[in-house]
Amino acid sequence: MTASAEKYTHQTLLNVTSLTPNLFTLRTTRDPGFRFRAGQFARMGVTKADGSIVWRAYSMVSSPHDEFLEFFSIVVPDGEFTSELSRLREGDTLLIDRQAFGFLTLDRFVDGRDLWMLSTGTGIAPFLSILQDFEVWEKFERIILVYSVREARELAYQQLIAGLTERDYLADYAGKLLFLPTVTREHYPGALGGRITQLIESGELERAAGLQMTPEHSRVMLCGNPQMIDDTRQMLKLRDLQLSLSRRPGQVAVENYW
Ligand code: FAD
Numbered sequence: 482m483t484a485s486a487e488k489y490t491h492q493t494l495l496n497v498t499s500l501t502p503n504l505f506t507l508r509t510t511r512d513p514g515f516r517f518r519a520g521q522f523a524r525m526g527v528t529k530a531d532g533s534i535v536w537r538a539y540s541m542v543s544s545p546h547d548e549f550l551e552f553f554s555i556v557v558p559d560g561e562f563t564s565e566l567s568r569l570r571e572g573d574t575l576l577i578d579r580q581a582f583g584f585l586t587l588d589r590f591v592d593g594r595d596l597w598m599l600s601t602g603t604g605i606a607p608f609l610s611i612l613q614d615f616e617v618w619e620k621f622e623r624i625i626l627v628y629s630v631r632e633a634r635e636l637a638y639q640q641l642i643a644g645l646t647e648r649d650y651l652a653d654y655a656g657k658l659l660f661l662p663t664v665t666r667e668h669y670p671g672a673l674g675g676r677i678t679q680l681i682e683s684g685e686l687e688r689a690a691g692l693q694m695t696p697e698h699s700r701v702m703l704c705g706n707p708q709m710i711d712d713t714r715q716m717l718k719l720r721d722l723q724l725s726l727s728r729r730p731g732q733v734a735v736e737n738y739w
Contacts, residue, residue: 489526489576490515494569495549500637503556504603505567506542509575511550517581518588519545519614520607520702522736525552526576527565534576537562540583540606540704540736542638544613550577553606553637583607585702587616589725589734593700595692596621599677599713601629604705604738609638612645618654621700625690628662629677629709633669636662661689678712696721700732707737 496508517523522540529535543551556567569575585607590596596617598608605628611617617624630636646655663673663680673680673689680686687693694701694717701722703710714724717733725731 488580489524489578491574492550492577494571494573494575496571497569501632501634504554504635504637505556506551506553506637507566507569508543508549508551509577511548512577512579515550515577515579515581517541517545518586519610519616520586520736521581521583521610522607523550523581524578525566526578527562527569528574528576529565535562535565536576538582540585540603540610541581542606542609544610546614553603553609555603583736585704585734585736587611587620589702589730590620590700590732591730593621593732594698595623595625595700597625597627597690597694597699597701599627599629599701599703599709601677601705601709602635604736605638607704607736608702609641612642612658615650618651618657622657623659623690623692624657625659625661625692627677627680627686628660629705630662630664631666633664633667633672636664636672659690661686677709678716681713681716694720694722696723696732700725701734703733703735705736705738707739710735710737 490512492509494509499505522538524536525539526534526536539552542553556563722733723731724733
């Protein structure tokens, strides 16, 4: 990926927090002119030792009304971008595209009662942005956030999720959110214990939510691992839940991370 200088801004890293050796969160300054809708992503650039710039897409975790930008990142062993990104420290510079992109946003859905947000790993990022914005709480009666990780220590942003409905502007919506973490490689009390596709197939996810996935009521957002997204889309298709397109509104919106 390349971008000419006028297409991006230089932002400063304010905070880097490691969650596990392979996961970390980062917060940067935000250009006052940078606008995005909750659920969108930006292209982030890092400068390598030889002076070249590597670009990758990153979903915003922060909400559109925050003054900073927050991101949640994997470290891919020998990954071209994340090897560089994970070396950066507070005060270092990151490049961020002036424009935000992506269609994993609430305007994909014209109606619906229940919003299912199904994520694997860092794919939870756009859902955290959407949940920190007001619109989703007004638009849906029930919101089910499913977060699949391999090990419990990979569950990020637990305090943020638990504290959402304690925020003043969300206090009236306390009963709407159901958070369903699922940990696939170890037993973890309070979490489900299977992959998202297995949980849908067995009916366990709907039982845990106390809701059924139907074309009439459900709107489903999928983010993260492309295999999870493909397999889940196939299962949803069998229930008549279709991808939502501009020319044909449907029930499903997706963002593949690779
Ligand atoms: P790459 O060469 O890009 O990837 C190498 C391999 O690593 C991939 O083939 C895949 O197997 C694996 N991989 C890549 N990304 C991930 C991931 N996130 N989780 C697990 N395995 C992965 N990544 C984030 O960490 N956080 C985000 O918020 C995020 N948002 C994205 C939004 C969009 C729209 C897209 C397309 C991708 C997003 N990604 C995100 C992935 C990100 O762009 C890079 O792929 C990632 O930073 C790895 O870059 P790399 O050069 O180190 O490795």
